[in-house]
Amino acid sequence: MLAVAEVPERPPGPLLMRLNSSRGLNVVFDHDHTSLQQGPEDDFEEDIGFENFQRAVKDAISLANYDISAYDTAWVARIPKVFAGENLVPHFPEALQWVERNQKDDGSWGELQPINKFDEYFSTLSCLIALKTWNVGHESVAKGEQYLQEKLVTLGDKELKYVSHGAKVAFAAMLEDAEKLGLSLSSPSSSSPLPCVENLRSYRTKVLERLKTFADVIADCPKKLLSFPEGLEPVLDWEGIGDLQFEDGSIFSSPAATACFIMRTKDSKAMNYLTSLIGRFNDAVPCMYPTPLSEILSIVDHLERLNIDRYFSAEIRELLDILHRQSELHGYDHDDLPSEDIETQAMIFRALREYQYDVTPETFLLEGISSGQIGELGARGMLQLYRASELIFPGELLLDYTRNVTTVSLRNILNTTTDPALKKEVEDALHSPHFMQFRPFESMKYIDRFDSSVEANETYFEMTFSRLMHKLNPLMVAFAKVNFNKCQAIYQEELQALTKWDDDHLRNAYNFQRQPLLPAFLAGAVGMPDPKLALARSVWTRGSVLVTVIDDLFDEATLHDGIQGLRLFHESIKRWDPSIVDSCCGPVKTLARLLMSEVDCLCKEASEAQGRDLTPFLRSIWQDVIAEFLTEAEWNDSGYQPSSEEYLRTGSISFGLGPITLYTIFCYGEHISDEMLDNNDYLDAFDLVNRYGRLINDLRTHSREVLGMHNSFISVYEREHPKLSKQEAYAGVQNLLKGLASKVFSQLLNSRYTSQAVRDVHLAMIRSLYLMYYEVDGYRFTSHELKKQIQRFFYKRFSCE
Template sequence: MALLSVFPLAFPELQKKSYVSNKSPVRLNFQSTETIKRKKVFTSNRSINAILTTHQQGITRRIGNHHPNLWDDGFLQSLEMPYDGPPYVERSKTLVREVKEKFNTMLTLESQDDLFQCLSMVDNVERLGIDRHFQEEIKATLDYVYRYWSNKGIGCGRNISSVDLNTTSLGFRILRLHKYNISSDVLESFKGKDGQLLNSSTQSQEEIKSIMNLFRASLIAFPKEKVMDEAKSFSTLYLKQALQKIDNSNLSREIKFNLEYEWHTNVPRLEARNYIEIYGDDNSWAKMTINGKVLELAKVDFNMMQCMQQRELQTLSRWWVESGLSKLEFSRHRHVEYYFWAAGGVIEPKYSTFRIGFAKLSALVTYLDDIYDTYGTYEELQLFTEAIKKWDPSAIEGLPKYMKITYMAFYDGVKDMAKEAQITQGRDTFDYAKSAWEVYIDAYMQEAKWLVEGYIPTLEEYLENGKVSSGSRVVTLQPILTLDALLPENILQEIDYPSKFDELLCLTLRVKGDTRTFEAEADRGETVSCITCYMRDHPGSTKEEAINYLQGLCDELLKELNWEYLKPDNVPPISKDCAYAISRGLQLLYKERDGFSVASKDTKNHIIKTMIEPFPI
């Protein structure tokens, strides 16, 4: 599929004029700085990831100078898990029952703000990470609210005829995320004669909360929703100004968190941790009986899920040691970080195979990436590629030791996931997975060939290959097949290749990833990225201009991904939910930097907060 077909809605002008140059790609010697400079292709001058070389048996190899594994196996195996014993299980069941009773009574009580209270209840349990216990109650509650929804929005109560911004914004966000048919035109009702959404200088606490809900709603945008862009611009500026005037309170903490993490980088486990802390410090909120029970349940549940995650981490770490992958000193060891990527958004205990399988496959992709991009010689890569495509352990004869270790871990990993998928799908999916992996490996070889030849492709050519080499499809495909949802091949193709959903997952990973990794990759001699290809297509452009363009492209692709995720189709919801959660986790880990290669900062802190440190009970 041509790249242009991926985002006709996001960039309508592209239907008339291609966004990439039709000039022929240039060829560069990646080792020649002078040639690169003459062609205006970005070359990093930083030394933190400078090219290092190692000489083995007469072979000169590049290595990435990556920091080592941060999570010692001995440390993980020693973790104690005191919060999953019978007392906590029983307390959790009691609290779940009491909160369910509150949900049920809310729909029968007379109240002037019953619709707002219903929406707030749903919002609270979702933000606190306990919504999986109340799926039936949430559905009934939202069906009730939706009955009163109009094309101008909704009031705070069923007997209130006038609409209000707070309830409408909160309702818009929740109902759209639950796949109700909600149009962004409702926000037009809140514009004044001057076309502005709000004209007020009071900035009362209630008004600030309304604008915060408007901001949160604006993030669930589809392509071509101009009013959503306007709402985001307005609410962002408003909230930033409000922060300068209000005290350092729970409200300011909530505003800062939402402005920083927005939606696509706000994974559920991190959000739950944050809101448990905010609500726990808000005496006016927590002192209400039902809120106190909701908060207690959130803490107990968080700690119980953390114990589950720690057990799974122990299993993953044992695999890492026993597979021999821990001995590959040239590569990044990020199996724990990849587990966080999956566990941050896929929480249900029954989806253990998804989380662990995703972490294993993602780790394997990283070992392959470091082999193809940095450590392996071109001749070795050709032999390695041939061996992989034979799918036969005997094919490793003649390969270097590091490739033998990687090959066997890869072969066993793909086979094991196929066996798990057969349990849930009732059919053998190994051949289907093999085909996906072979296409992926071919994309790696294409990039290795570009590097050897010093070839800089057009941006369009690069992205066509890069959406495959990103690895998004191969690390998601097999884990999705282990979920408790049947995916016959005709339905599978609505979420896997060649679906728009899959293509957007792959492109957003590639584009976002390149904006965070290109400098370190350039330091290692990897000259081809979205940035260098854009600069090659636009002579005289700067890396800042390239990054700004690509960030804008990624933002529009994420709007399209929102639509592909939330539109009606035949795909089981859990399959899309998990794939979309992976996309959000990726956006978080690439938020400020390459959170995989440089995992010792934000990523490490996220892991500690969500998977290591429990709440005191």
């Protein structure tokens, strides 16, 4: 059971934690506190609006959507055409004409529905500079000046908190350009400079001064800044930027950055890139073209890690459908990094496999590995390839090889890097599989990293030149905070109801060896975080508590009527007749009656959710578990030593996952037919998950089980392999567990699985088992890191200021 060493301060919500090292972690409630603490989450809706945010993200992960950018088009319009001995004229007059034609009625430029007001100011200033550069559109310039004069007066930290560092620097650079051109942005009624203008200029000055100290600005500059090179003109080596030029001639797929590069270098390849865009998009350009698949998939990965991907599930599925169809045709109909780019291919493979598409690693990785690309990858590419290799199915030698190579490479990076963000990312990757992590826990970790990041540092996600990613980052993190806080409030209410249930029905009925409520609900909440899955979380938690309590009863048979009392308990459950235990001691009698009563309540909820009576089937699941509890108790009572297969056959059922997973599946919100549960794929997966649970539990509880004279798979394995040392036997069981995990993935991530509920609940169980037993028995002893996660998850809100 979770044991926490120190008592925390009283949290600000309705929950109080009472900690007792001898009895584990309990939860009680301050019943005088009647309302949940409220936060400033509504500010996000007021400042940005969920619909605007959702639209921006959907556009970003679309393969076909390229909205025109007034900001970038204005930059293209500024490029001069050079004639020897003659005056300069625009190289792209059509772009300049587009700017003149597309001013809005209020004097601004930009999208009809900008994601925030800063984007509108950003585009407007860029367009004003383009018109003023060529001394055209005087009426438009006057209207635009008036618009910015009115708006910049109110521009402050509130509007800038959702703006990337690179965009702030680029805006400050444009303010200087505007001043040189004679544009008037200050209010005519005030002679003093605008505070926001001065603050942005000061910020850019500090950034430039710091960059001047770098031996190699291009190599050392954070990509969140370098992705906007037009803001860093005084300190950049523009010829050096050319070394980063993409194959299509662009600078980071950005028309604005490419235009700035052309004005400094007159690069013909870059000019050809912009010429093709002007023709393709009818005299204008988008903000980024093309959007590399790696960047689109990075955004999807970002949404998942921040636990907000459920808001974009249809768009993600549409994207992956396209990628899967194109992979089957052995090519990508997308102006993108070439299909043989192994980093991109690793990202595609991992995304498709996680979403149950039928894919093989050879289709995506064999060519890149055979051609030696793996040796040319940087840290980010190695991480992507390593994460792809984690989703290995039995017999996939290519992924096994990939895992070994990338592990060695990442360990070398860990020993040599001085980048704290990269070091932390690699440490996390090598410590535990990414696919085994719970997204709500990951979201806490990554929000913290973004919050602590300044323009001098970067998170893993920011190690890219994609200005689209950097533009969306602050918005996604801000929304992730809103999502986390709102979900936390929901979980607190659910935990309050479950604690009352525990107090009313169980806490006084039996002197528990363990206090399972909090770890059970924790696993349900992080494994099924969607707010709409409240019933599933409740059923999961109550089933887990009941399994733990009855398991403890059978483990302590000598204290409660001995083996005969347990036989009567089993007979009572087998016949579903509480009178059979009337002659037993208090705990046996009380818990038998309590179990039947609570199971019938759960059966009723599951039956109502499915629209048919499931009581006989769901009772039989408990009857099977109790029967195997009794078998193990009789083994221990008689000293019988089972074979490994016999032990696993019994132990995988007695581990008690059936009453948790099956009941939860029925309450998940999906219709589950009898045919689904009779399907061989389902039965195999259910058996594999149970065996995985038994093995990972035994690896962490072996010493205690031996002291208690109980069987353990470790002791059985040692007995069957007498030539092995204890360490070798332990390693052998670990390898068995690793193989089981691979088999579980091959079942649950198989495209034949049509039930999302079956897949999700079993994956939640696998992850919860890993969480609780990876390092120690989390039901009795808790790692320091997990203690912090628990405290944070249930009791600490994110500041949305």
